[in-house]
Amino acid sequence: MSHQTELQSIERAARNRRILKKSFTYLMLTLWAALVLFPFYWMVLSSLKSYSAYNAEYVPKFFTLSPTLQNYADAFTTVSLGRYFLNTLIFTVVTTALMLIVITLAAFAFARLSFRGRDLVFSLFLALMMIPNELVIITNFVTITDWGLRNTFAGLILPSVTSVFYIYLLRENFAQVPDELYYAAKVDGTSDFKYLWKVLIPICRPTLITVVILKVIECWNSYVWPRLITDREARFLVSNGIQEIRENGFGRENIPAMMAAVVAISLPLIVLFLIFRKKVMEGVSRGGTKG
């Protein structure tokens, strides 16, 4: 019988260990989740406090009983946040659209068409992937300045309408589509362009969506290039706008209004992410790094 009790004590020990481990895991995960969420909570909270209430709190309060939307009104009226939004939207949409055209055409040429020197050119393209942006941005800055394109959308957009990495990603995807489809289309007398438009693009839509998502995130958050190329408020994007607000905005200390602007700027991408959660995470794990 003692043998049986021994077995039971092994069972009990194993069970306790399991429960302990689970609880510890959840504790740790929740702790980190709190750490991630807290800044978001704090910015929403601060944006809802009135200016006087916020500044009266020497010890900040973790909640507010008299929320106000005044800060949001201020954020859109005192500084041209609306303008920044519109600029960013135009910048994002146009850049992404142009980039899609450029990379689709290039990926198609590499994946489907055969021409002399294709492999060589493709290798050269791949080699360009290693070049960090910081190395080329200096000359680009000078180029755009020389062309007189500072403070224009063209100046903002042109240098970022190609991405070697996305061409590569798309080419790989195009190459996976069986040759037979192409030959079948050729037999039916379909032109290359029509094949690309009617067959390849629909088949490879998931990859294109991935590319769009990544590019939109990149555009919405881009800071360095816009900062170099714009010094007139009329062309600021949200990142520059927020920096401007921080340094010269509502008078240095209107933090609630600043937080309202931060919430407004952060919201679009967060909403987009929550809607396309799966797609975004899939896309990022396939081909994204930040920065």
Add this chain to the structure above:
Amino acid sequence: MNVTLEHLTKVFPSRDRKVKQGTVAVNDFSFEIPDGELVGLLGPSGCGKSTALYLICGLEKPTSGRIYFGEDDVTDLPPENRGVGLVFQNYALYPHLTVRQNILFPLQNLKGEERPSKEEMLRKAEEAARLVQIEQYMDRKPSQLSGGQQQRVAIARALVKTPRILLLDEPLSNLDARLRLQTREEIRRIQRETGVTTIFVTHDQEEAMSITDRIIVMKEGIVHQIGAPQLVYDDPVNLFVAKFLGNPPINVFTGRVAGGRLYLGEDPVLEVSGAPEGEVWAGIRPEGFRLREDGPMGCTLRAVEVMGRDMSVLAAHPACDTPTFRAIIDSDSRVDRKSQEVRFSLRPAKVFLFSKETEERIPAILRGEEGR
């Protein structure tokens, strides 16, 4: 070590929250596996046989019921304390470790006094490798081995800590046909040499029949029949077991018992006693047919296939459940291929009657007409 299962049940909660009822993977299993036997757990895909195996080794917890190894109740014991060896369907060899490191792995987990010395471990690993005849590949990585060799490594890894029970999950399914034949003999040999109680799961009845001491036929979580392969084949308890065992499969006819006779359509084929009057399923093994010009069963001849030793006759009969049925007869027999008709008599031992409603076997006694 004999293994006893008592009313073992495993219910997987349903994914869909709206459906309250879960999937019953294993339903009220009760049987005993005697020490040192090689037992085949046989059933169609998705019948819960892998779940049963996982319950025995402890990777899954049963919903209810008990599991005993010998006298020990191991139901709630974690797998590492059960002393089982498991060979996975796709072997689960650690790809970054060499064959030797793979085999050593379980030994290196042991702690305290159970842990053998380094030399002892190496000796045991060599021994296990010799048993499965892979000692010349000890320093290779699994990816450098063929499927059959990987299988052997997996068996060696499972055996190296001398488990009380060896479990194999579909051990042959990833091998090609020729290797499969060879490997199953190998499993039989290794089991004989070590004498370890072995349970293996398979969906291939031929595999199970050929090497096991005992088979357990199951379907949809329920055990249908347990016994020595030949006995189960010769005496199936229901239509499912009869259909599942045997290749080519059993032929199923709609029969009728009337006045002490079994009729297939209009043909009175056998004398029968102990069966209630009325419609029945009649299962006839392919080898249960005899070619007789005056046989009671008249059929339309469809095709004749000569397969060396035997001959396979494809014929049609109005009472048959399928468009054609298959009879295996000696190749000595003469069949007039041009003839439209062919007549058979039946071997009573190869004919089973099943209830139309429950598909359970009817314990009837059948006699041939000529026996009179």
Add this chain to the structure above:
Amino acid sequence: MEQRNGKAWLYLLPAILFLGLFMVYPLIDVFVYSAEEGYNSASQTYFGAGLYNFSYVLHDAYFLQAVKNTFILVIITVPVSTALALLISLGLSSIKPLRNLYQTIYFLPYVTNTLAVGLVFMILFKKTAYTDGLVNLILHWFGGNTVDFIDGPHWAKMFVLCFYTVWVVLPFKILILTSALASVKQDYYNAARIDGTSSLRTFTRITLPMISPMISYLIITGFIGAFKAYSDAVALFGTDLNAAEMNTIVGYVYDMLYGNSGGWPSYASAAAVILFAIVLTITCVNLLVSKKHVYY
């Protein structure tokens, strides 16, 4: 076939045009710039070619400060963020209920604007006349001394920068590691369990080797990313990073190019080339090390 050739080039034309103009030409040009001594964009003149620009940059106190800051940032954030991401991913993959929720939360920093959320961090850490800020409040509760993390001592500023950087880079690492862990077949763990492998041994002998390619990938990209740190620092300390003694190498490049101290593309180029050389060296070392330790 000839006609096909032409058409293919037509498809490639936009890409080649843009890449040539904004990548290949600048790439060559940056080396030219870096060799042109004393180039001034206002007068568009220079007085010789040589290594003077490099020498200038390497003797510039601001640059040395930037290099020091960047190295501290890299050395702290890369190991910390990778280890933390590994821990969190291990925790995530060991649970079932609430897993999606946690995953979604952990990913949020990835989709937020670095500049905008940086402001929130600044407020949390900053000490002003009106308030000590939340972090200092908590420090105070635990009996610590309050510190101005934004305008105070260098170590405190460095701490905030590292903390924020880790916060920003973790989502990507967690995502990659969680999917790497998910791709390890359950059978390996089952096999290990049956053999009574302890959790630690399962981790070091099975999990770690199996996900080592992904870890090595994360370390390499982590190094590259951290060496290019810039906007996180701007978000916390404002655009005048030199004054805050918190500049990074990339920040130095931009400051040389543009802004109050700008107009010196040659110095900017020299600094960028030095940065590139550092990153290239470190990446090569990384690749060599990982070749030895990574199982593919």
